[in-house]
Amino acid sequence: MSKLKLYLDTLSQPCRSLLIFLENTKIPYEPIVVRLGKGEQNSPEFLKVNPLHQVPVIDDNGFILRESVAILRYLCREKKNVADHWYPKDSRKQAKVDEYLEWQHLGTRLGCGLYFRTLWLEPLATGKTPEIRDIQRCKTQMVTACDSIENHWLKNKYICGDEISIADILAASELEQPRLAGYDPRDGRPKLTEFMARVREATNPSYDEAHKIINTIVDKYKGQPPLKEKKSG
Amino acid sequence: MSKLKLYLDTLSQPCRSLLIFLENTKIPYEPIVVRLGKGEQNSPEFLKVNPLHQVPVIDDNGFILRESVAILRYLCREKKNVADHWYPKDSRKQAKVDEYLEWQHLGTRLGCGLYFRTLWLEPLATGKTPEIRDIQRCKTQMVTACDSIENHWLKNKYICGDEISIADILAASELEQPRLAGYDPRDGRPKLTEFMARVREATNPSYDEAHKIINTIVDKYKGQPPLKEKKSG
Numbered sequence A, B: 001m002s003k004l005k006l007y008l009d010t011l012s013q014p015c016r017s018l019l020i021f022l023e024n025t026k027i028p029y030e031p032i033v034v035r036l037g038k039g040e041q042n043s044p045e046f047l048k049v050n051p052l053h054q055v056p057v058i059d060d061n062g063f064i065l066r067e068s069v070a071i072l073r074y075l076c077r078e079k080k081n082v083a084d085h086w087y088p089k090d091s092r093k094q095a096k097v098d099e100y101l102e103w104q105h106l107g108t109r110l111g112c113g114l115y116f117r118t119l120w121l122e123p124l125a126t127g128k129t130p131e132i133r134d135i136q137r138c139k140t141q142m143v144t145a146c147d148s149i150e151n152h153w154l155k156n157k158y159i160c161g162d163e164i165s166i167a168d169i170l171a172a173s174e175l176e177q178p179r180l181a182g183y184d185p186r187d188g189r190p191k192l193t194e195f196m197a198r199v200r201e202a203t204n205p206s207y208d209e210a211h212k213i214i215n216t217i218v219d220k221y222k223g224q225p226p227l228k229e230k231k232s233g
Helices: A013-025 A044-049 A068-078 A091-126 A132-153 A166-181 A190-203 A206-210 A212-221 B013-025 B044-049 B068-078 B091-126 B132-153 B166-181 B190-203 B206-210 B212-221
Strands: A004-008 A029-033 A057-060 A063-066 B004-008 B029-033 B057-060 B063-066
Touching (some): A004 A013, A013 A091, A013 A166, A013 A206, A063 A068, A063 B091, A068 A166, A068 B091, A091 A132, A091 A166, A091 B063, A091 B068, A091 B091, A132 A166, A132 A190, A166 A212, A206 A212, B004 B013, B013 B068, B013 B091, B013 B166, B063 B068, B068 B166, B132 B190, B166 B212, B190 B206, B206 B212
Parallel strands (some): A004 A029, B004 B029
Antiparallel strands (some): A057 A063, B004 B057, B057 B063
16 A cells, blocks of 8 residues: 655645645645646656646545545545544535535636736746736636635635635635735735634644745745746747 | 425526436426526525525525535435436545546636637627637637547546546536537537537436527527617617
8 A cells, every 4th residue: 555645836726735634634645746837747757647737636546636626525535534624524514615615616716826827927937928908807806706705705713614624725725826926815804814824823834834935935026926038049 | 394496597507407417316396597697696685595696506495505516416415316326425436526526617617608708698798799819718718628528538438437427417518508609619529529419318308408598599699699789878
């Protein structure tokens, strides 16, 4: 029985969520770093693991599974000693966690991810500044998602009640991402701010460990992509 | 014990999926139509059911649940006589269905939905033709998603093996949507074409019933939104 393998890059929000979950539930795993910045998700070796070029992926003794939410649900089912609050067995409580897990794809995941991609990742890759119209479009989408967290989802200490679940780890990891591109979802959102601090406290030291690289980038570049002069020829 | 209530509009892909599932599993339900075209998702009565303005929603004897994927999982767990193939209890098989359910949000759901919205829904609401750049952007996204279905997901008769699951109903309902805006995902994709015919055959007559309104619109308007001259003043 080999150790669970986790293919990841902590620049990716869902990868950070999985890392924090595995550390907090003490599931033994072997991390395999796939450096997205170096295009390692396109290597022939990695494409055998995921032809869709994405991390995270797990290899659980030969069983390969993609998609962070599917992976989290599988680990909660399969691994020993995962406390019930992470993903409750009670059918209605579980359904309410699922409600958030399914909403977040086109909510925070699309909103925060697209903003980061448009204002940071694409300029870094192409050397081109994004157009004002594109910035506005993805900013509106992100702001709407962050406002939904503040005004709709946070009725209790955590998203699905007063105990932490996998929904909270996914939410917090997404909300950290736009800071790379100069937008902090906590500004002007007191409930969201307290919530993020609560998730961090409940899951540390792994929360800070998972966010180490992005925090270093935020500190160094202050929300601006480190554009280089493109070499000619 | 009151009957399960389903708030829906068959113009919405996830609503059609739920309708097809409920009919095929013979779960008794009461449909409550929320006419999106008339803005009924914004009415004070509906906002009590879903403050996020979206259908589908179920009310299962007072338990309100949103998000089609969360609803489908809940119904497979809770309702009697739902055949195992819809959402297998075997952990690894279930994980593979989950893998698709989670991928599809930013895959077919975003791709096909955004195309429909940009080329059909928004022009209908505003009377304005979309910009070429926006058409290109969302067409690329949709084509990529449809190609993933053709080249990656369809290795067997159905998406997760040789038996139909909730993944297939969701996939087929999404792939029907861009036809409203003049794009048929079946063109040039033989595996996807066979797959859609297979899902239709396996779930009829409810598949045709669920797609009745959109088929009527496609026949009548041939993929063009029925724009009216905006009244002045």
